[in-house]
Amino acid sequence: MGKSGRTATLCGAAIAASLAMAAAPAMAQQPIKVGLLEDVSGDIALMGKPKLNGSQLAAEEINAAGGIMGRKIELIHLDPQMDNARYQEFARRLLQRDKVDVLIGGITSASREAIRPIVNRTDVPYFYTNQYEGGVCDASTISIGAVPEQQFSTLIPWMTETFGKKVYTIAADYNFGQISAEWTRDLMKKLGGQVVGEEFIPLGVSQFGQTIQNIQRANPDWIMTLNVGASQDSFFEQAAAAKLSIPMGSSIKVMLGFEHKRFPPPALAKMHATANWFEEIDTPAATDFKKRWRAKFPNEAYINDMGYNAYTALFMYKTLVEKAKSTKKADLRKVIATGEACIDAPEGKICIDPKSQHTSHHMRLIGVNPDHSVRVIKDFGLIKPYWLGEIGCDLTKKDPKEQYTPTSLPKK
Amino acid sequence: MFAEIFSIAFQFADVFAFLILAAAGLAIIFGMMGIINMAHGEFITCGIYVTVICVQHGVPLPLAQAIGALSAGLVGIVLERTIIRHLYHRPLDSILATWGISLMVTQGMLIVLGSSWQGIGTPLGSFAVGGYTFSTYRLVLFGAAVGVLIGLYLIYMRTNYGVMARATMQNADMARALGVRTQRMYAISFGLGAALAGLCGALYAPTMTLIPTMGITFIIESFVTVVVGGANVLLGTAPAGILLGVVRTILNAWYGQIAGQIGLLITVIIVIRMLPEGVSGWLSRRGG
Missing domain, CATH: 3.40.50.2300 (Response regulator)
Incomplete structure (x- = not known):
């Protein structure tokens, strides 16, 4: 190898080294x-x-x-x-x-x-x-x-013990609502309770006159509300206007859709939910x-x-x-x-x-008061x-x- | 037993009111002008938000609702003068234009007004029949729907405007030749349609979640009713409301809301197949 060759190699190595050094901090900053x-x-x-x-x-x-x-x-x-x-x-x-x-x-x-x-x-x-x-x-x-073992396995036994063994489920008609309703059925069966009615609602539906009447006919001790989206939330206002005053439970209400902030009291009074977080x-x-x-x-x-x-x-x-x-x-x-x-x-x-x-x-079990403030009813810990x-x-x-x-x- | 019968009648009235109020404005604009107004839901939203803003500022609810309907009507007239009137002989373009307006309004409201507001609560309390309790306000909605139908009948059959508007609808060129200012007829008709959409929103505002996209929840029912009713709002909308109301009420009561929704859509498919011009087209052909 001639002198020039050696120089070229040296230069090459230097360039490679400097490139590598330049690249290292650049990589770190990606x-x-x-x-x-x-x-x-x-x-x-x-x-x-x-x-x-x-x-x-x-x-x-x-x-x-x-x-x-x-x-x-x-x-x-x-x-x-x-x-x-x-x-x-x-x-x-x-x-x-x-x-x-x-x-x-x-x-x-x-x-x-x-x-x-x-x-x-x-x-x-x-x-x-x-x-x-x-x-x-x-x-x-x-x-x-x-997930359900954190939300339903805590909420449903408490609701059944506190309000009674007959539940009516209203749920949005897609996988969340269908599978959550299945969880409710499953747990109620284990608790010796009864699902007296179940209604699945297409997303986007906003009118609940018939649903409210169906609930009154079935006369449940409490309602599992798994309605999803702003349109379906109109249920709460319409149920309150029709004086449907039955305790409610849910895995998504209050802490997720903050319905208690969106509807004037007492539409959400008697709502119960289990949550890992809520603003209160x-x-x-x-x-x-x-x-x-x-x-x-x-x-x-x-x-x-x-x-x-x-x-x-x-x-x-x-x-x-x-x-x-x-x-x-x-x-x-x-x-x-x-x-x-x-x-x-x-x-x-x-x-x-x-x-x-x-x-x-x-997980905590929370309940909504008539003035829509939120109280912690039970602390389940981790x-x-x-x-x-x-x-x-x-x-x-x-x-x-x-x-x-x-x-x-x-x-x- | 009485309670059961009353419950069914009440639910029918409730569904009927929703269909009529949601559809009336759309039916006028489609029937009178041949414009398929994709921004219909946004006129409804306009009525809702104006009503709510008024109530929040201490205006009594009925007055707030009137203001809500009027402001939607005014917006309608402005829109007709600036955009819609250029599209009278271009039905497909008018669909695109009104849809564009709809998208801009919805997203603009989301940005300016936020994603949700607190509701204003349903007035008038409730009453009980047998084991059932009902919201009294729902009877107001039914009354308003019947009132809108009667009012439209009177306007179109008993006033000068009505005669000229119908003349414009049947043959615009001839009407213009006879001295009818058809441009003004179009502007008033569009304004009236928008005001009725606003009225629908104003009336339902206390009973629903307040979000910028809530006009969309009325859209299926309004289009379905107009399609079944056909182009003539006087002959078509009421029978369409009764037909669809009966189908939906029965299915809702027996199998729940999914069945009601499916039944509604199947009815439309059958009607379009059997009566392509809707109920009013069929009635007027029989009459003629």
């Missing part, structure tokens, strides 16, 4: 891309907006404290407008074009089921941040919201959280549980990435498998269950998402990618 799919227009915009706000608040706080492993969070939000076809289109766009590191969002269970198969074809983890009807056993999906929680951690939220979003009508869950989801993601020292789904799942994927959320310490990838929650594990879902061993219900259990 933001972590978070794809968000939240409905901020359409029939459920009033619930979706707090979700977007929760993600923005969390991203701002995490970035202000140095990001995730030195990398900033970059939120890429698209608004699917409660349209499942648009959910699929936007999920593909975020995953393929924007190449997001993690996908978060979806409000209705229909939208979650629409995008789950798309996420499943990638290596990107998906966080679903709503309370829902439970049962999704899918390694790509991490569920942050509360007044523990020091919760108060501090609410203060930060209100400082950023002073006009928020209500800080609902969806918004709160969206906020905690990003912190959970941060913890997973920092423990795994990676953003790869397989590495994050190794952290989850240890059972130590936990964060200190405003409700208290919550952890992801390794078998089901669902989250433990501090409840783990145990149901999927009990019926045989173990994501550390097998990934069936299925959704199970009380009548559709895994094959043994």
